[in-house]
Amino acid sequence: MDGSGWGPVKRTRTFEDVLAQIERRIAEDGLTAGDRLPAERRLAEQLGVSRSSVREAMRVLETLGVVSSQVGRGPDAGAVLIARPDSALTGLLRLHLGLATLELREVIDTRHMIEQWAAARAASARAGGEALAAALAGMDAARTAEEFVEHDTAFHCALADASGNRLVSAVMRSLRDTMRKFSVEAVERLGDTAILRAGHVRILAAIEAGDPGEAAAAVSEHLADAYPELFTH
Amino acid sequence: MDGSGWGPVKRTRTFEDVLAQIERRIAEDGLTAGDRLPAERRLAEQLGVSRSSVREAMRVLETLGVVSSQVGRGPDAGAVLIARPDSALTGLLRLHLGLATLELREVIDTRHMIEQWAAARAASARAGGEALAAALAGMDAARTAEEFVEHDTAFHCALADASGNRLVSAVMRSLRDTMRKFSVEAVERLGDTAILRAGHVRILAAIEAGDPGEAAAAVSEHLADAYPELFTH
DNA sequence: CTCCCTGCTATGGTCTGACCATATTGTGGT
DNA sequence: ACCACAATATGGTCAGACCATAGCAGGGAG
Numbered sequence: 001m002d003g004s005g006w007g008p009v010k011r012t013r014t015f016e017d018v019l020a021q022i023e024r025r026i027a028e029d030g031l032t033a034g035d036r037l038p039a040e041r042r043l044a045e046q047l048g049v050s051r052s053s054v055r056e057a058m059r060v061l062e063t064l065g066v067v068s069s070q071v072g073r074g075p076d077a078g079a080v081l082i083a084r085p086d087s088a089l090t091g092l093l094r095l096h097l098g099l100a101t102l103e104l105r106e107v108i109d110t111r112h113m114i115e116q117w118a119a120a121r122a123a124s125a126r127a128g129g130e131a132l133a134a135a136l137a138g139m140d141a142a143r144t145a146e147e148f149v150e151h152d153t154a155f156h157c158a159l160a161d162a163s164g165n166r167l168v169s170a171v172m173r174s175l176r177d178t179m180r181k182f183s184v185e186a187v188e189r190l191g192d193t194a195i196l197r198a199g200h201v202r203i204l205a206a207i208e209a210g211d212p213g214e215a216a217a218a219v220s221e222h223l224a225d226a227y228p229e230l231f232t233h
Numbered sequence: 234m235d236g237s238g239w240g241p242v243k244r245t246r247t248f249e250d251v252l253a254q255i256e257r258r259i260a261e262d263g264l265t266a267g268d269r270l271p272a273e274r275r276l277a278e279q280l281g282v283s284r285s286s287v288r289e290a291m292r293v294l295e296t297l298g299v300v301s302s303q304v305g306r307g308p309d310a311g312a313v314l315i316a317r318p319d320s321a322l323t324g325l326l327r328l329h330l331g332l333a334t335l336e337l338r339e340v341i342d343t344r345h346m347i348e349q350w351a352a353a354r355a356a357s358a359r360a361g362g363e364a365l366a367a368a369l370a371g372m373d374a375a376r377t378a379e380e381f382v383e384h385d386t387a388f389h390c391a392l393a394d395a396s397g398n399r400l401v402s403a404v405m406r407s408l409r410d411t412m413r414k415f416s417v418e419a420v421e422r423l424g425d426t427a428i429l430r431a432g433h434v435r436i437l438a439a440i441e442a443g444d445p446g447e448a449a450a451a452v453s454e455h456l457a458d459a460y461p462e463l464f465t466h
Numbered sequence: 467c468t469c470c471c472t473g474c475t476a477t478g479g480t481c482t483g484a485c486c487a488t489a490t491t492g493t494g495g496t
Numbered sequence: 497a498c499c500a501c502a503a504t505a506t507g508g509t510c511a512g513a514c515c516a517t518a519g520c521a522g523g524g525a526g
Contacts, residue, residue, distance in 0.1 A: 013508065015292070039477060050510045052285060055479090056292045059248070063296040106398045113350040113401065165339045168346065171404065246479065272506060283481045288508090 014049050018057035021047055037067065104182060105230045107175055112223050112231070114172050115156060118163035119203060119219045120212035128162025132204045139197065145187045149180060152187075155200055159219075162207070186227060195225050247282050248289035254280050255290060270300065337415060338463045340408055345456050345464070347405050348389060351396035352436060352452045353445035361395025365437045372430065378420045382413060385420075388433055392452075395440070419460060428458050 022037065037043065040058065044051045061067045122128045135158055138151030153176045160172035176183075187193065199222030206215035224231045255270065270276065273291065277284045294300045355361045368391055371384030386409045393405035409416075420426065432455030439448035457464045 014510095015508090041477080052288075052509065052511095055285075056289060059289045059292045060296045063293045106400045109398050110400050113346065117346040117350075165342050167339045167343050247481095248479090274506080285480065285482095291507095 014053040015056035015060070018043070018047055018049060018053055019060060022057060022061065104179065105232070107179055108223065108227050108230050109232055111156075111172070111175055112220065114168055114175075115159055115219045115223070116216040118160045118168060118172070119207060119215035121164065122159060122162035123207045123210055123212040123215035125162070125164065126208065126210045127164065128158055129204065129208050131158035131161065132207065136197075136200055136204065139193070139200070145184050148187055148193060149183045152183065152196070153180065159203070190226070196222070199225055247286040248293070251276075251280055251282060251286050251290035252293060255294065337412065338465070340412055341456065341460050341463050342465055344405070344408055345453065347401055347408075348392055348452045348456065349449040351393045351401060351405070352440065352448035354397065355392060355395035356440045356443055356445040356448035358395070358397065359441065359443045360397065361391055362437065362441050364391035364394065365440065369433055369437065372426070372433070378417050381420055381426060382416045385416070385429070386413065392436070423459070429455070432458055
């Protein structure tokens with residue numbers, strides 16, 4: 001494919017070439033979010049490489065958040081779509097956390113930092129009220145701990161989203177995802193979710209009132225309520 | 234329509250299982266930087282999957298910066314090395330920035346959040362003074378903007394380290410690394426580093442004095458000095 | 467004419483088995 | 497003691513196969 005290469009040794013692996021080619025193709029064809037890439041077999045044929053190499057390139061693109069990890073089947077519909085790269089950090093942090101033997105305490109610590117900051121931001125901008133209220137309603141309708149945590153996660157992610165910083169938002173999402181299992185246990189151990197609800201209501205009220213200080217304080221106390229044994233002031 | 238959005242029945246592909254298994258193995262065996270993973274063929278055999286799946290998992294780990302991408306050949310020496318987890322976020326974040334429209338403003342915004350928080354923590358614990366002082370001395374001895382930024386980076390990373398939270402520390406390192414080039418330009422544009430030095434001194438003093446509020450305020454003003462056009466209060 | 471049912475087909479996901487160039491290691495000869 | 501060379505295991509790559517699935521086309525029933 002290169003023509004001039006093949007001199008001393010082949011320095012780049014095939015899948016790296018494929019990556020470059022796909023990248024070039026995306027740029028040239030002006031593909032944007034929602035568009036599809038050719039099927040793996042077609043790409044392999046067009047680029048003159050094996051499907052294995054194309055697949056390895058795909059895994060990289062997927063990890064980078066360039067293409068969606070959707071498992072599409074069937075003809076035509078199966079090809080890969082280009083997603084919004086917003087979620088790029090998610091998979092990474094999950095692995096990163098698992099690998100580095102991080103303690104849950106550090107995760108909650110970090111959440112404390114992020115959510116306090118995000119709540120203050122949201123209050124200043126009086127933003128995110130609808131999403132927070134929706135999550136609150138979802139929690140009220142929840143019947144199991146899992147359902148509750150599901151909407152609780154939505155609430156806290158909405159909080160991060162309301163900050164308007166996508167990077168913070170992505171990190172927050174990863175953290176919540178990482179501790180989802182633990183959160184379910186925590187809720188079950190707590191038994192009563194009334195105190196959590198009170199915290200959420202207070203946070204939402206502070207944001208809608210546009211009071212950053214109160215919002216931050218509310219978040220702080222809410223996390224202390226939720227994780228009494230792990231919280232650090 | 235899935236209903237819950239997050240699809241309770243997410244089919245996991247084989248390479249994802251492999252990913253989890255490797256992750257578990259790393260944690261259990263306590264592998265650290267420089268250690269080797271088993272060879273691809275051995276892993277495949279041990280996990281009961283094909284080498285293709287192992288290889289796809291490897292590409293993911295490599296993209297995530299968990300293992301090195303060194304092209305090792307030969308028996309025994311060929312297996313994969315585990316890199317420093319510090320860099321796990323880095324490569325991804327850099328590419329993330331290249332591919333997405335994540336603005337520098339958001340990065341600095343995030344730094345503001347992290348460093349304020351970390352400085353307050355460090356002040357409460359009166360921790361990290363030595364590392365900060367060393368970085369300060371390095372900045373004083375710097376002759377070029379690059380050298381200055383080098384030690385400036387060390388200073389701000391030391392700040393994050395002083396918080397005692399490794400997760401925050403890792404994110405901070407990635408952010409600094411991501412904006413290193415820009416930082417050099419910023420310093421060159423600023424011309425005079427005296428104002429930056431004053432900020433660093435003030436931060437260090439506040440930490441050594443054990444004054445969290447002052448430490449946070451000092452960080453805030455320091456960042457405003459360094460990135461006047463990008464700073465958000 | 468419309469509507470549903472049933473195959474056909476292309477897709478991603480996975481596995482098997484093979485070949486190559488290389489790097490380490492052990493062995494034999496000098 | 498030293499060096500050359502074969503054995504061996506590695507990562508990189510390829511070709512071909514199978515599976516479950518999802519869309520589409522065509523045919524039969526109403």
